[in-house]
Amino acid sequence: MxxxxxxxxxxxxxxxxxxxxxxxxxxxxxxxxxxxxxxxxxxxxxxxxxxxxxxxxxxxxxxxxxxxxxxxxxxxxxxxxxxxxxxxxxxxxxxxxxxxxxxxxxxxxxxxxxxxxxxxxxxxKCILCRLCVRTCADIVGVNAIGLSHRGPSKTVGPPFDEDSSACIGCGACAYVCPTGHILMEEKVDERKIWGRRFKMKACDTCGRYFAPLDQLEFISKKTGVSVADLSICTSCR
Amino acid sequence: MSKINTLEDLNKAGKRGLATLIPSGTKIMVGMATSGIASGAQDVYHALDREIRERRLDIILSRTGSMGMDCMEPLVDVLEPGKPRLAYGKITAKKAPTLLEQIAKGTIETIKPFYRMDEEESIILGKSKRYGDGSVPAYLKEIPTIKEIPFYAKQVKIATRNCGLIDPESIDEYIAKGGYSGLYKAITGMKPEAIIKEVIASGLRGRGGGGFPAGIKWKTCREAKGDVKYVICNGDEGDPGAYMDRSVMEGDPHSVIEGMIIGAFAIGSHDGYIYVRNEYPLAVANLGKAIEKAREYGLLGKNIFNSGFDFDIRISKGAGAFVCGESTALMASLEGAAGEPRAKYIHTVEHGLWNRPSNLNNVETWANVPAILTRGGKWFAGIGAQNSTGTKVFSVVGKINNIGLVEVPMGTPLKDIVYDIGGGVPHGRKFKAVQTGGPSGGCIPEKLIDLRVDFDELWKAGSMMGSGGMIVMDDRTCMVDIARYFIEFLESESCGKCIPCREGVRRMRDILEDICAGKGQAGDVELLETMSQAIIDGSLCALGGSAPNPVLSTIRYFRDEYDAHIKEGRCPAGVCKALIKYSVDSETCTGCGMCVKVCPTGAARGEKKQPHVIDEATCTRCGACLESCKFDAINVK
Amino acid sequence: METARTDERTKLREIIARYHGEKSSLIAILQDIQEAYNYLPVAILKMVGQEMDIPLMRVYEVATFYNAFSLTPRGKNVVEVCAGTACHVKGAINLLENLERELEIKCGETTKDETFTLEQVRCLGCCSLAPVVRIDGNIHAYLTQQQIPDILRNYRK
Incomplete structure (x- = not known):
């Protein structure tokens, strides 16, 4: 102490x-x-x-x-x-x-x-606080976005400002952003973030679209649980 | 090549080195550091080589690093048996045959040497060796000795002891000058703690800028917890106008390597890194060859001097980032990442490279270590000033006659450096200030010319030592423009991590640009001062923490220039383009037409042999007429 | 096309092997790639990520952080105007502006015919020769605006 x-x-x-x-x-x-x-x-x-x-x-x-x-x-x-x-x-x-x-x-x-x-x-609205980058790297573990360039030109985004193929559409970056700079558009069965569209998965029980398919596949790969077993939303589980 | 395991082996190598250092025949040495090559030394070397072969002369041709007097390059030294060593300046390829003829005749009729050396000094061995029997032939008596040349008279060379004297690729020549005897003494006869004690006693402070006592750093690193420790050499010399570390790496790489091995043994490290600036390819090459040679001799690798101690060194090339001179950024770069610094509340000597205890010193600091070991800490502490012991290498550049690298005892008056060594300001202009410490430093005005240059005195004057750049400025240098220049430099070199540095420095640049463009506003200087304090206090690393220094020091000593820009719309030094006018002095103009020829916009015009004029409206103040006019007829006001 | 890509990959693997695939050697590997291609092609950078098992984002971060790297093709001749302090006080800015006029490009750009790329460099450490410009590694000392057209002509040949 x-x-x-x-x-x-x-x-x-x-x-x-x-x-x-x-x-x-x-x-x-x-x-x-x-x-x-x-x-x-x-x-x-x-x-x-x-x-x-x-x-x-x-x-x-x-x-x-x-x-x-x-x-x-x-x-x-x-x-x-x-x-x-x-x-x-x-x-x-x-x-x-x-x-x-x-x-x-x-x-x-x-x-x-x-x-x-x-x-x-x-x-x-980006203040370069890097909460999104650190969330993506340290918590989600996909490194889809990061900081490129340096000094006053420093920016947050996917590599080459275009390739967000590593992104799983989880939206954690938008959630953690303190100023609301990161835009995430949601339609019923689709989510758009970092210029990429993600198909959403409907819950097997209640039918609500609850998570991007890519995210479920990512979790499945990491944990070994099959996507089918992940296809129930948190409220129905 | 057999390994060096004993003192006898070392002495044998030294004898081999001496045989090439002072051979029985005639030897010609060409200064081939980067600045020498840039002035044409390569052509000179090839011309000499060709002539020597064609004429079948019995002359040894050899390469050396730089003796520091860059303004006389290409430099060629001639050493004939039984005679003093002669230094010839500004030698061109064309002069090569003449020089060889002159040597054959035994005269100095056509090309005059600018100094002679009667003996070769070795600061490590603490003694000098006279060339031949020490007598000076009558025809050479008129040539001043090196100690009579103002540029060299006040210099004491420790870190640059071998630069320009030995072939950097010859480990034997390095050993002949006492090299690796400090390492032998340390490894075979001293306990690590005793080595550290010696370095602490020497008072050696880090030459990279901060001036932290090297011995204390070593001690903390030795005592830090961890089995794996690293020893790092910072060769990322980024200050514009500073190139002393490059000179050492190019001209005497073994001095750095030996220093690092001693440090590693004292600290308990087995892995070393040298991080070299991307812009220094020759330094990388020479260090690489030196490391190879040291490995061949067993001075790097396993079981050095049969002591059971292992150590090896790797070279890492930077990729163009000033911020990587900062220790935590450098370590991030060594790990293969972007060079972003982190807060140093946990010191790198405890958690550095890969989170392990790491001891980082810069090139010049390491190069001093072998001398401290052989001559003793007390000897080193006896040189220089009270709290800044030893010597410091400075690059004296800018508006000064004798441009070059000089090594002087700490505490040498600035006046001696500028006037005696530097030979004053050229073209009869007025000396205004010396900028020291690079972008983190400040400007020392003419009124402080008596200042004794050491870590603490520079700090008190609002500047700092930095890596030792000294840029001399005359009355044609605008101090607001200089502040703008450094701030612009730092803006583009900021890593961009923290807000005060990334955003604040950029806004300071905006304001300074406005002032230089005649758009300054009342209150700008005060705003710059307030911002400076917040950036110094609020930045994450030393780059941001010292970024406002060039602005603060120019405001402190040259406030009148800021006021002239803001209040009168005038640039007293005639630099800021928006505030100056070009005109032709009709009395001195001969109407030669040169300005008309070079003017890119057609602003300069006039009849042949009649005084010309410059049209203010179309003039872009590019300076082309000014630099081309042979009659000094262009006025800038 | 496919074979071309395979060749590229083989070439890249050779480079990576020089550094035993160590992730900490990423900067050195990118330097070697730039040496080979004169810049860092996007396709190769993507391969670096795959071959070295480094997230592409990390590769992109490093490639854009350091001044030495260029993500766009550079000209046959790289013209570097020294922006060191000694060169600055001796009017390097006028040389830069002159070169911009002569080459009809801004600093950092490459001429349309890809003959020249104009860049600024932070001190070459040849302060005794200020102001200097380095073209293809050759230092041009005490340079004046007047000399520039002739010098460029020699490199155009």
């Missing part, structure tokens, strides 16, 4: 707990965009930065990655911290002017758009 102070509050947390977790467990809110309880933290969005003090030295760290230590003093709202968060939000307001989520956080934190930043028109 580590004893530390967060925003003046004495806190005890198990060793290895990230500051973010320890703060939330104690009712201290730290804003984040790229953190998710079931996905390894990546420290990409930088909204969760906090200022830590060890002895005389203080520095800014990402609370989703930095772990609690004995004697650590954490300030989650110092002026330096707020300066970083204000910039991150102003940058995202300019990158993703269409994103309601970003606008809401900005309003909540009192951040206005920076008139010197021209608004981007080609980035949609």
């Amino acid at each position: 580590a004893k530390c102070i967060i925003d003046g509050k004495k806190i005890t947390a198990p060793d290895g707990t990230p500051i973010l977790q320890a703060a939330r467990d104690n009712g201290i809110d730290i804003p984040t965009l790229c953190s998710h309880e079931s996905i390894e933290p990546s420290g990409a969005c930088r909204l969760c930065v906090v200022e830590i003090k060890k002895g005389k030295r203080s520095k800014i760290v990402t609370s989703c990655l930095y772990q609690v230590e004995d004697g650590l003093e954490v300030d989650t709202k110092s002026e330096r911290v707020m300066n970083v968060r204000r910039l991150v939000l102003a940058l995202l307001l300019a990158r993703n002017p269409a994103s309601e989520v970003i606008r809401e956080i900005a309003v909540k934190m009192g951040v206005n758009p920076q008139p010197r930043f021209k608004l981007d028109e080609d980035k949609g």
Whole structure:
């Protein structure tokens, strides 16, 4: 167990707990965009930065990655911290002017758009938090989408912006996307995502279309359970 | 080739090396590092080779790396028995026959050497060997010795000790200069802990930029949990204007290899990697050959010096990503992935390459290690400054007369480097600043010319050591444009993982571009400062964390130039195209018509032998007339 | 067509075998492919994924992350303008703009006849010769705009 102070509050947390977790467990809110309880933290969005003090030295760290230590003093709202968060939000307001989520956080934190930043028109609502990519790789395990190029040209999508043959249409990426950038269109027996159409399978019992065939085949291959045995939706099981 | 297992074997190889290093006959050496080849050394070598064969001369022709004085390349050194070694600068293929005739005659009438070396120094052995009996023939007395040449006088060479002196492909010559004796001493006579103690005592700090004490890093890595540990050499020298590591890898690859073997033995590692920048094919080739030779001699591989210690090295080529100079990004790249850094809250000495303890130092750092082992940590600590011991190699480039690589003790005044070694600013222009530390560094203004260059003094001045690039700027260099240049560089080299760096640096570039285009607004400088602080604090790795430095340091020392751009719409240095005008000085213009010929838009016009004019409306400020005018009649304001 | 594809696969397997199929050698393998084809053809990249059992997405990530890789065919002669600091302060931008005019392409593009590809490179480390342009590996030192047409003519031959 580590004893530390967060925003003046004495806190005890198990060793290895990230500051973010320890703060939330104690009712201290730290804003984040790229953190998710079931996905390894990546420290990409930088909204969760906090200022830590060890002895005389203080520095800014990402609370989703930095772990609690004995004697650590954490300030989650110092002026330096707020300066970083204000910039991150102003940058995202300019990158993703269409994103309601970003606008809401900005309003909540009192951040206005920076008139010197021209608004981007080609980035949609994607903030490159990589939750979708990590879900696809680490949780689903298909690596259908990823991050290509680098710097300001970095984008999320399938390889060559076209080949989504690895995609099983599970929709986990759309589900986890914090800004609603990833579009998934659903008709009764068909689902469209990443430019590809997926045939949906109807439940053998209730007849409701509940999952893409490709996804069931993927699960079948991985688990050894036949597709026929997977053809009943969760509510009928 | 038989293996080297004992000190006797090593000495035998050294004797073989000495026989080619200072042979009994005449020897000609051509500096064939990348910069030499780019200036035409290859042609010179071939011409000499052809002439020597055709004339059936008894002359040994050999290749060396670079002595550092790039502005005199192609460099050819001549060593005749019993005479000092002579250095000839700017030799062309055409001059080759003349040079050979001159050697045959025993004169220096037609082509003058620009310095002579009476003895060959070995910093490893701590002694010099005089060529011949040490006497200088009368006709050579007028030639200054290397120590009398301002460029070399204040230099102390440790990391680049052999560059330009030995054939990089000859392991024997390296051994003749004391090479691998540090390794022998370490492996056969010292405990790993004692080696680390020696490196800590030397005060050696990492030469790659951060300046972290190398010995402490080794110690932490040695003590880290894990059976498999890695030793890595960072040769991904990405700072534009810095090429010292390339010079060492090309000119003296064994110094890096020996340093790494010593480090590996001290840390307890059996696998080494050298990550070399993609743009350095000759470095890759020379390192590869050196590794092969070291394996042949048993200095790499199993049971080195019969000690039971095994170690081998692999080379990995980068693929063009500045961010891979960052240790965690470099390790991601070694694993075969995109070079994205990760937060370093868990240090790479504990969890690095493939999550195993990994010790990474750069080329120059490793090259210093053999010298520390042979001469002792105390000796090394006695050179340089208090908290920055030893020497540092700098590439002194840009608007400076003597362009090249120089190695000086830490703490050498900037003034000495710019004026004594560098020979000052050319064309009688005014010295303005030195940019150090690459894109992560800053600009040191003229008023700080007395600054003693070491890790801490540069840091205090708002810059940093970086890998040692020093780009000299004169009054025709616009500091806002320089800030824009570095920010644009970093924007395209950002990996794109974290928001402050990916998006923030891009927005800073937008604003700086506006300022350079005369579209700056009141408050822009203050906005840049606020953004800089947030990017420094908020970025994930050192690339973003130091990206605003060139902007902050130019604002700190050259705020007036920013104001001139924003408030007066003027670029005082005459660089920013939207803010300058080209005109012809009618007094000096002879009407030769050259500007008319080169102008791509027809803006330059005029009658033959009459003063010409430049039409402002069609002029694109491309500078073609300026560089072609032989009479200095083009004005830029 | 089929035999052509088989040949390609054999060629690729040879390259992969040089690195014992190690996944960590992906960058080196892509470098060798680029060496062989002058760029990274999509069809070959897809084969790399299959042959090395690496998700195609990972291959694409690496291929687009590093500057050295090109996913489009490059010209017979690659013209690289050094954008190092020493070259920059000595007017490299004017050389680049001149080359763009002469070749009628933008930086990063290839001429229609596929003779030239124009690129910028981050410091060649020949700062004493600034400004420099490298064409097909040959360094052209102290280059002026005036010299450019003649130099290009030599490569057009």
